[in-house]
Amino acid sequence: MNTATSAAAVLSGVKRFVGGQELEQHRQALIDRTDPNAPRILVCCGTGCKAVGSLDLLETMQNSVAASGAAIKVMPEVKRTGCHGFCSRGPLLTLQPEGLFYQRVKPEDAEEIVKQTVIGGELVKRLLYKPQGAKESIAKVGDIPFFAKQTKLVLKRVGRIDPFDINDSLVHGAYKALNKVLNEMSPDQVIEEIKNSKLRGRGGAGFPTGLKWESCSRQPGRHYVICNGDEGDPGAFMDASVMEGDPHAVLEGMAIAAYAMGSDRGFLYVRMEYPLAVQTLTRAIRQAEELGLIGDNILGTGFKFKVSVSTGAGAFVCGESSALMSSLEGKVGRPRPKYIRSTEKGFRDSPSNLNNVETYANVPEIILRGGAWYTGYGTERSAGTKVFSLTGNVHNVGLVEVPMGTSLREIVYGIGGGIPNKKELKAVQTGGPSGGCIPIPKKFLDINVGFGKLAEIGSMMGSGGMIVMDENICMVEVSRYFINFLVEESCGQCTPCREGLTRMKDILTRLTLGEGREGDVELLEEIGKFTNSFSLCGLGTSAANPVLSTIKYFREEYDAHIRDKKCPAGVCKPLYYYEIDPEKCTGCGLCRAKCPAKAVAGEKKKPHTIDQELCIKCMECYKNCKFDSIKIM
């Protein structure tokens, strides 16, 4: 029924590839069997869509297609894929080859889609995407700004292939680069190519990948290749989507790295909270091993590379390289107090190369197309593309890949579709809990997102989390949230991080409760400054960034909390109340109906009032008022 079975037929003849030619012959056979114009229904089964029921949709879709088999001219293949990226609109469904895009599809819509679209060739209008404020719906993926404005290099195959079927990856070019590397390139040439590409680590620090590989390869002893899939930043899901949607890209990148550095052993350290990623990667490794693409004697060249998946135990700090390696060794995941690069002495005191998921996923394409091609994307200092997870108060929440140097305006408004509910954009938080809040629209909307630029303004690129905040977000509460997160996730070894963050949390909590004192901001700055310079690891030395950047750009909000005991954004409950503007209130009664505490009173068509004693500040009246008459005081 689908290529999994037809490919199984092809597979049955193949045990292990003993040469590059065999792989290419197999690939060609698979491509020949696949008609690019055959109808396919791609159901997004990334974690986001799965959470809203896409697995049920997949099943009913398969059943509906099977049930109406006789009526369909060409049987479409119903395919399970990784993340399509447009997560706020899930469950998502794409119909190929036309490229029709249906959003928020429920299992009960399956039959209608089969009848109307697959058989009848008509669109199901209510499932089409309609941009905010637009009159017309958009039917095709390519016409939707969210997709059209992206440049997909890393996510090229994510959402198009079935991550559980290696043959589908092979059809789309997987392991071509590994074949090229093993048969045509020397390890030094591989490193040279990566250096030429100016690829920088996508985990956050932005260290040039080529240089890292080179310094690791020059060390004596057994080498290890490790992939950091311990993505823990709140609101970030880039690496998860790559691992879940295109596991072979990561494996291929790691194998190429292993070849370049003379390694025979690799580890994928994936956080336990990503069960789907662990599942896809484990399956992918097994399938690649069966075909001789990973393991002993890869493609008959004698090159050996064994990979296994290791799961974390729920600690954010294990994303830090030395803590990750401790954890991988079976020890407590705490950063090591050693001034030595892991490329010299890392995992088991051997030279170890640690890169992020996205970094490895970039490698195969660079090898195939050359470093110079890669530098064609992005900026002088930050080459290539970057995947961001765009979340927060933005219309189009999802996974976004853009060339480095794209402006925040383009990401937030062009791709993200702007801010919902006619709100003003206030800030963009980048780089996770170690990053900073960039104030917008003050001056930075046109800043080009890249490694250097973000650091200049007190934030960082981090691994690519991007949280959009509107005017109803309180910056003091935001820093309290991040510091609270870090207090819980700090390993607790060193004084500044453990004690400093705890004190900062106490002060920030005090501020949000309206118990702030004069001098609190100065104290926060003092603790923040020293935590950032005296801490042991990367977590501690960047932990104060959310506080320091919000104080730098939103000082007036801190002052309002301390001096006026007011929360201008209307978030810190003890510090504001709602009031109805009698001039604007039309007495429609909507707020009275919506109020769960029965705190709103008033006669019809006359201005209403709020009983402050009863009000629980749930924001229902504020959100629902059509006349903008409810004010945060």
Added chain:
Amino acid sequence: MKIILDGKEVTAEAGRTILEVARQNGVDIPTLCHVPALEPAAMCRLCTVELIENRRARMVTACNYPLRGDAEVRTDTPFLRQGRKLIIELLYSRCPDSTVLKELAARYGAELGRFPEDNKDCVMCGLCARVCERVGGNVLALCGRGVEIRVDTSFGRTARHCIGCGACARICPVNKIQIGDEGAERTVIIYGKEASRIPLRPCTSCGKPFGPVIDLSLIMERAGETKVPAFNLSVCPACSRRNHARRLAERHFEQYEIEPRETGEDD
């Protein structure tokens, strides 16, 4: 290898830590979690200094930074003094009755009581855990994470494999670990909680319990020794002294053929 240490040029052996070089040259850097016999853990961060290597300045901890080439080290800048002051103040709130911290506070002008007291009876230097791993029975470890980090035994249970060496109590800079011998048992108390309880061996001479049953193989393994050390662990120190005295006396009496007088009592 030439190092500029607080403006003065000194020579240093490659691989030595900044702390070692500073101490050799009479420059004092405060430490709390460091003893030379144990591997540095760089936890307290008090010994943070400014290092300038290849015209790049950064903060490093002196206890574990090995000098590899020419460099400049500053140990006493206003920024460092301020940072140390803050660390002392933060630690003081964890353990307000510590003499060591009070002394450090006086030296660095720390304002004690700047942060509300949160008496945890511990400065979290990790020395007890490290010395226990190296010298003792590997009973104590740093457990929990973040603010909840604490010194504890496996699963918080009273440990039976403690060798009762007492190294943890001796090394604790704030004297918060107690060793108690009561009856035929020795206990180690941390944070008021019993960390270990082990039997004491009775003296073969007087019968009173006197010391822990020490597994010699463990010590020998760590010391890399194959020969059993020549000391008798079956007799308590008091009996050992008395027996020795008696042997001397007996030899003396024998020599001069003196008949010892019966006293009836052993002592």
